[in-house]
Amino acid sequence: MHSYYMAGLSISSEIALPGLLAQGDDGGPSEISIRRDKVDSALNSKRIVGPTWQMSGDQFLLRIPNVARFLVTGGSTVAFETENDTPVEDVAIFLVGTVLGILLHQRGHIALHASAVQVDGKAVLFCGRSRAGKSTMAAALSQRGYPLVTDNLCVVATAAGTPMALPDGGRLRLWAQAIESLDLGTRRSAPVRTHIEKYYVEPPSAACEALPLGAIYVLRETRPPLREGIDQPHATSTPLLLLRHIHLPLLIRKMNREAAHFKAAIEISNAVGIFYLTRNFEFVGMPAVISSLERHWREMGLAERAT
Amino acid sequence: MKTIWLASYPRSGNTWFRMLIANLFAGDGQPVNINELRDPRAIASAREPFEYLSLIDSGVLTHDEIDCLRPRIYEALACGAESGHGEDSDSAVRRSVHFVKLHDAYTLTPEGEPLLAGARGAEGAIFIVRDPRDIAQSLAKHRATTVDDAIAFMNDPQAAFSWQTGEQRAQFRQKLPTWSGHVSSWLNQRDVPIHLVRYEDLAADTAGRLKSALAFAGLAATDEAITRAVRFADFARLRQQEQENGFRETEHPWRPQIFFRRGEVGGWRDELTAEQVARIETDHEAMMRRLGYKLTTPRAPPRDRARGTAE
Numbered sequence: 001m002h003s004y005y006m007a008g009l010s011i012s013s014e015i016a017l018p019g020l021l022a023q024g025d026d027g028g029p030s031e032i033s034i035r036r037d038k039v040d041s042a043l044n045s046k047r048i049v050g051p052t053w054q055m056s057g058d059q060f061l062l063r064i065p066n067v068a069r070f071l072v073t074g075g076s077t078v079a080f081e082t083e084n085d086t087p088v089e090d091v092a093i094f095l096v097g098t099v100l101g102i103l104l105h106q107r108g109h110i111a112l113h114a115s116a117v118q119v120d121g122k123a124v125l126f127c128g129r130s131r132a133g134k135s136t137m138a139a140a141l142s143q144r145g146y147p148l149v150t151d152n153l154c155v156v157a158t159a160a161g162t163p164m165a166l167p168d169g170g171r172l173r174l175w176a177q178a179i180e181s182l183d184l185g186t187r188r189s190a191p192v193r194t195h196i197e198k199y200y201v202e203p204p205s206a207a208c209e210a211l212p213l214g215a216i217y218v219l220r221e222t223r224p225p226l227r228e229g230i231d232q233p234h235a236t237s238t239p240l241l242l243l244r245h246i247h248l249p250l251l252i253r254k255m256n257r258e259a260a261h262f263k264a265a266i267e268i269s270n271a272v273g274i275f276y277l278t279r280n281f282e283f284v285g286m287p288a289v290i291s292s293l294e295r296h297w298r299e300m301g302l303a304e305r306a307t
Numbered sequence: 308m309k310t311i312w313l314a315s316y317p318r319s320g321n322t323w324f325r326m327l328i329a330n331l332f333a334g335d336g337q338p339v340n341i342n343e344l345r346d347p348r349a350i351a352s353a354r355e356p357f358e359y360l361s362l363i364d365s366g367v368l369t370h371d372e373i374d375c376l377r378p379r380i381y382e383a384l385a386c387g388a389e390s391g392h393g394e395d396s397d398s399a400v401r402r403s404v405h406f407v408k409l410h411d412a413y414t415l416t417p418e419g420e421p422l423l424a425g426a427r428g429a430e431g432a433i434f435i436v437r438d439p440r441d442i443a444q445s446l447a448k449h450r451a452t453t454v455d456d457a458i459a460f461m462n463d464p465q466a467a468f469s470w471q472t473g474e475q476r477a478q479f480r481q482k483l484p485t486w487s488g489h490v491s492s493w494l495n496q497r498d499v500p501i502h503l504v505r506y507e508d509l510a511a512d513t514a515g516r517l518k519s520a521l522a523f524a525g526l527a528a529t530d531e532a533i534t535r536a537v538r539f540a541d542f543a544r545l546r547q548q549e550q551e552n553g554f555r556e557t558e559h560p561w562r563p564q565i566f567f568r569r570g571e572v573g574g575w576r577d578e579l580t581a582e583q584v585a586r587i588e589t590d591h592e593a594m595m596r597r598l599g600y601k602l603t604t605p606r607a608p609p610r611d612r613a614r615g616t617a618e
Contacts, residue, residue, distance in 0.1 A: 053361075064363060064372075065372070177474040
């Protein structure tokens with residue numbers, strides 16, 4: 001059995017989950033258990049059905065054809081069954097991505113589709129749609145000395161009044177081209193899946209504690225009429241902007257979690273600056289982007305060390 | 308709301324046709340801004356609707372695995388599922404007909420079902436074809452290659468857009484198995500009704516061809532709206548907008564690249580060498596004849612040609 005820790009939750013898993021921070025098994029019960037088991041191809045009671053999934057009560061069934069079926073129950077247990085002799089190493093990335101995302105929704109957490117680094121004791125988040133450069137920004141900044149907080153999925157706890165980002169303590173996931181362009185070859189480990197040229201990359205350092213949010217940047221590409229730079233969206237639009245960057249946003253509605261998300265989005269918007277970071281996707285421009293971010297942090301008084 | 312594919316080989320007038328449709332409903336007496344056609348569902352190979360509805364990060368799936376799931380997404384969208392990034396502004400268009408651009412050939416997934424979900428994915432397709440001799444130069448500019456490379460691409464059964472595996476492209480892989488293969492895949496499929504538009508006919512009689520395409524799609528538009536759309540989406544105007552403000556749909560908008568290039572019919576006559584013309588005509592003779600594109604290079608005797616035309 002493997003033990004991990006992610007976003008404040010202890011996880012025990014029958015298979016290795018290379019994306020997460022391993023911890024010693026303290027013998028106590030885990031909040032989440034992941035095991036191989038028989039998983040039927042359909043739920044048998046009243047169902048809400050999507051292209052790859054079905055939901056009924058506290059059960060959620062996800063099927064990735066020819067890869068695996070996953071049954072996520074009650075925010076605490078995950079059973080999976082591989083299809084077509086798919087090796088378990090090929091399944092892990094779905095467990096730490098979509099499946100944990102579903103489970104976090106079931107548990108009532110707020111998770112942004114974001115990567116984050118630590119700047120002067122605070123978490124700076126980079127949200128964006130697929131391919132917006134979340135992992136690339138986090139990788140470039142971690143190389144510059146800012147510890148990685150999380151990659152791809154960032155749980156934000158709002159219960160204590162100050163929104164806090166919870167680290168996944170784990171690794172970056174980067175495409176071969178990004179690894180080469182950012183000169184991270186020596187930190188590269190296994191591919192996330194056998195036939196995918198995306199790899200786990202060990203960051204130079206990682207944050208282990210929950211951190212108050214310092215700033216949130218929504219990543220955009222410089223496409224007309226958008227120009228390069230950092231802009232602040234109108235304050236009234238930021239809660240909706242955040243809602244668009246919730247991890248697995250479809251589940252907000254399907255699980256009737258609109259009110260909780262709207263409340264959290266307003267709390268986060270009130271507590272922290274939310275900005276657009278518009279950049280082109282060529283790696284050669286990355287040092288200039290980092291300089292403008294550090295300038296922005298100094299202006300905000302966020303970063304003594306961002307020099 | 309019904310879905311109609313707006314399908315073509317690349318550089319065949321697909322975007323121009325979308326601009327014509329968008330300008331049918333230009334509300335304020337001004338041409339639609341070419342950078343404000345932001346419906347994320349408007350291209351079938353986009354990642355966002357797939358990831359929103361499937362819950363799966365497409366970056367950890369292989370091209371073939373994505374293809375196996377694409378029909379599920381098109382079925383859901385055709386049934387009215389939301390795509391997740393807000394709906395587009397020209398809702399008047401959306402209410403009755405939803406046009407979805409695509410360059411994919413009409414292929415089957417590795418599991419043997421139509422990639423575009425057959426009749427469950429759309430109610431019909433407007434298929435635009437263009438003289439391959441005019442496509443060659445345009446495709447070369449678009450892909451930043453030589454014309455000879457473009458001609459080879461147009462005759463490569465393995466050709467595709469966004470096929471790369473070491474990085475994530477904005478769009479899914481789109482198979483383009485030769486120009487002839489692409490066109491025949493659409494003309495020969497029997498899953499969805501097809502309305503064929505030749506770019507050259509659209510250029511010669513834009514209002515007339517637009518009107519018949521809209522009739523096929525079941526979208527009502529007055530003659531006045533059609534006339535205005537033709538004026539607003541005039542190629543020179545589109546090019547002028549691009550020169551002034553750039554065009555967000557170019558692949559690398561921060562690099563000097565022109566999307567609305569010439570748009571002319573027969574531009575190949577002064578752009579291609581005789582040898583290049585001969586290569587295209589040899590590669591695609593049968594399909595060019597089928598579509599009525601007149602060949603210029605001397606051909607083999609008619610008896611030998613007959614085999615190629617009998618499709």
